[in-house]
Amino acid sequence: MSRDAEKLALVARFVRVAWGRRLESGMALVATAARVSLVAVFGPRLGLALLALAAAGFLAWSPTRRWTLDLYHRERTERRCQKAFDAAGIEMWRAPAVTSDHVTPSGVVYGLGFSPRLPADALSKLAEPLAVAFGAGAVRVHRDRARAGLGVLVVSYRDPLAEAPVAWPWSALERSDLWGGVPLGYDEDDALVVLGLAGYHVLLGGEPGAGKSNALSLVVAAAALDPGVELWCFDGKLVELAQWRPVARRFVGPNLEEATAVLKELQAEMDARYQWLEERKLRKIDRDSGRGLVLLVIDEMALYLQGKSKDHQELARVLHDIVARGRAAGVVVVGATQKPSADSVPTFIRDLFSCRLALRCSTSDASDTVLGTGWASKGYSASDIDPVTRGVGWLLAEATVPRRMRCFVLCDEDLAVVAGRAEQLRGPSS
Numbered sequence: 001m002s003r004d005a006e007k008l009a010l011v012a013r014f015v016r017v018a019w020g021r022r023l024e025s026g027m028a029l030v031a032t033a034a035r036v037s038l039v040a041v042f043g044p045r046l047g048l049a050l051l052a053l054a055a056a057g058f059l060a061w062s063p064t065r066r067w068t069l070d071l072y073h074r075e076r077t078e079r080r081c082q083k084a085f086d087a088a089g090i091e092m093w094r095a096p097a098v099t100s101d102h103v104t105p106s107g108v109v110y111g112l113g114f115s116p117r118l119p120a121d122a123l124s125k126l127a128e129p130l131a132v133a134f135g136a137g138a139v140r141v142h143r144d145r146a147r148a149g150l151g152v153l154v155v156s157y158r159d160p161l162a163e164a165p166v167a168w169p170w171s172a173l174e175r176s177d178l179w180g181g182v183p184l185g186y187d188e189d190d191a192l193v194v195l196g197l198a199g200y201h202v203l204l205g206g207e208p209g210a211g212k213s214n215a216l217s218l219v220v221a222a223a224a225l226d227p228g229v230e231l232w233c234f235d236g237k238l239v240e241l242a243q244w245r246p247v248a249r250r251f252v253g254p255n256l257e258e259a260t261a262v263l264k265e266l267q268a269e270m271d272a273r274y275q276w277l278e279e280r281k282l283r284k285i286d287r288d289s290g291r292g293l294v295l296l297v298i299d300e301m302a303l304y305l306q307g308k309s310k311d312h313q314e315l316a317r318v319l320h321d322i323v324a325r326g327r328a329a330g331v332v333v334v335g336a337t338q339k340p341s342a343d344s345v346p347t348f349i350r351d352l353f354s355c356r357l358a359l360r361c362s363t364s365d366a367s368d369t370v371l372g373t374g375w376a377s378k379g380y381s382a383s384d385i386d387p388v389t390r391g392v393g394w395l396l397a398e399a400t401v402p403r404r405m406r407c408f409v410l411c412d413e414d415l416a417v418v419a420g421r422a423e424q425l426r427g428p429s430s
Contacts, residue, residue, distance in 0.1 A: 077101050081110060081153075084133035088126050094118040096153075105190040107136060107156040113149060120151045124379070131155075140188075145400055160190050161392050161406040168218055168408035171418060175425060176225035178295075179287040184218060185391070185407040193405045195219070195397060197332050198286070198293060201323055201352060202397075204336040205370035206359025206382065211391035213240055213299075215357060215407045216336050217415060220244055220297055224422035228292030232266055234259055236300025243419040247426050256311050259304050263318040266296060266331070270322060273329040285330035294331045296322065301337040302344035316346055323352045341369050358382040358402070359393035371396050 039047035078098050085095040096118065100111035114120055120143035131139040136155045143151035169183055170176060181194040195202070202219070206212045223229045224247050231248040235241040238253045245251045250266075252259045273285060285291045298304065305316055323333050333353075339361075340350050350369075361367040364376035364383045371380060371394060380402040385392050391409065394402035410418070 074098075077110070084130060087133035088129035090118065090123075090126065096123065104154075106158050106160055106188060107154065109189075110153040110155065112141075112151050112153050114143070114151060116149075119143075119148060123153075127379075138188075142401065154189070156188060159188065160186065161188060161404065162386070162389055165391055165406065165409045168221075168410045168414070170222060170225070171410065171414045173225060174421070175227070176222050178223055178226045178229050178293055182219055182222040183408065184215070184395070185405045187403055187405040193395065193403065195355065195395075197223075197295070197334075198330075199284075199327050199332075200355045200397070201327070201333045202335070202355040202357065203340060203350065203353035203370065204334070204357045204359070205338065205340050205361070205366075206393065207338060207362050207366075209387070209390065210359035210361075210385075210393070211407055212336050212338070212359055214391060214410060215359065215393075216240070216297070216299060216334070217410050218408060219334055220295070221410060221415065221418045221422075223293075223295045223297075224419065225425065226292070227426050230292065230294045232262070232294065232296045234262075234296070234298040234304065236303035240299045241297060243415055244422075246423045247419070254300075254303055256304065256315060260311065260315045260318060263315060263322065266294070267318055267322055269294065270326055270329045270331050273331075274325075277329070284328035289330075291330055294326075294329075296326075296331065296333045298333070298335045301335045301340065305346060305349070306344045316349060320346075320349050320352070323349060339366050339369060341366075355395075355397040356402075357393050357395050357397075359391070360385040360387055367394070371402055375402060 035047070041047065042050060081098045082092070082095065085092075094115050094117045096115060097113040098110050099113055102109055112123075114123070120141050124141040127139045127141065130153075131137065134155050136157050137159055138156045140154040140156070141151060142154065166186065179198055181196040181198075183192060184195040185193045187193055197219070204212050204215055220231070220233075220241065223231055224244055231244060232250045233241045233244055233248045234252045236254050241248075241251070250262050252262050273291070276291070277283065277285065282289060285293075305312060305319070319333075322331060326333060335345070335353065337345060356371050358367050358370035359382060361370065361382040364381045367380075367382035368374065368376050370382065375381070375394075375396075376383070378401075380394050382394055389406065391407040393405065393407070395405050396402040
């Protein structure tokens with residue numbers, strides 16, 4: 001390092017230290033100036049007494065005391081973050097400004113103002129060094145959707161997703177309302193994850209044992225407890241959705257011809273709903289329209305779609321029409337498969353699913369087939385999920401980036417109870 005560079009580094013360090021101690025430095029400067037002035041005017045005894053009285057009044061008055069404590073806390077936060085930035089190799093002139101902080105059950109969230117020399121994407125690449133510098137388990141960087149210069153730094157000291165799973169809070173619910181969404185699980189900050197179904201189609205994917213069946217059960221159980229929702233169940237294995245057969249309007253097993261016929265029946269129902277909307281000069285079915293949602297659940301989608309026969313192509317054609325036009329008609333499609341690749345689920349159907357949940361996958365490519373191409377390279381890969389933590393996945397829904405979360409658990413005993421309650425609520429389906 002040259003002498004000029006050393007001098008600049010020394011000046012930068014001095015400026016950083018001075019700014020980080022601006023409260024102490026400012027108060028010392030003001031106290032010294034006041035002491036000299038008061039002693040010169042009133043003499044040593046009276047001057048010092050007046051200085052002590054002024055200091056006591058400053059601290060006793062609530063607004064100034066609160067301002068002082070807030071500034072002191074902010075400076076401590078800035079110093080701590082700057083120390084971590086230094087340790088991670090981020091120069092002061094590139095480091096983001098720390099604007100706020102708040103404690104969460106799993107760590108701390110810092111508000112940041114990014115420098116053009118180190119935007120959010122570049123800072124994300126330093127997540128591992130920052131985690132080491134903070135002494136944390138993980139660090140995540142999220143930029144503001146509206147302003148690229150703002151964002152947050154999430155520092156996690158514990159991972160709630162690695163702890164014991166949590167039971168579904170709606171297990172004892174007498175009746176649900178699907179228009180309000182489904183409590184699906186909780187994220188890395190212990191925040192509740194609610195999956196909105198109205199107007200969205202959902203694709204679930206993951207390897208066997210990843211928790212796909214449980215996640216699907218949560219959605220179907222919530223729908224079954226809403227008597228205003230029609231259930232149409234397609235079960236490629238005949239056992240995953242068997243509990244819901246008594247309350248389903250249609251239940252289809254691994255029969256391609258029957259599945260196509262039932263989908264055409266649903267297609268006709270969808271057309272009738274659009275006719276109903278046209279007669280009332282409405283654009284879509286919503287909570288205020290008086291019509292309930294229709295939930296089409298397809299487990300093992302590949303069984304119905306994988307193949308090049310005319311029967312497979314006809315089913316794919318009808319399903320594509322339902323997924324493409326169903327949203328405004330109140331038709332919601334929830335599909336589950338082990339790997340929704342182009343071979344098993346055609347791209348022209350898969351791309352219409354706006355909500356994606358990628359549970360544990362064996363490879364990054366498999367994860368990208370669920371979430372969408374490119375997410376794995378940005379650090380959102382379901383292949384990195386610990387196989388032991390069943391039900392953990394990346395949810396891409398109503399956000400610009402996937403959200404790491406863990407699904408609630410609905411055990412077989414509770415599932416049977418919920419299914420029985422739904423049957424009593426609805427009565428046997430005709």
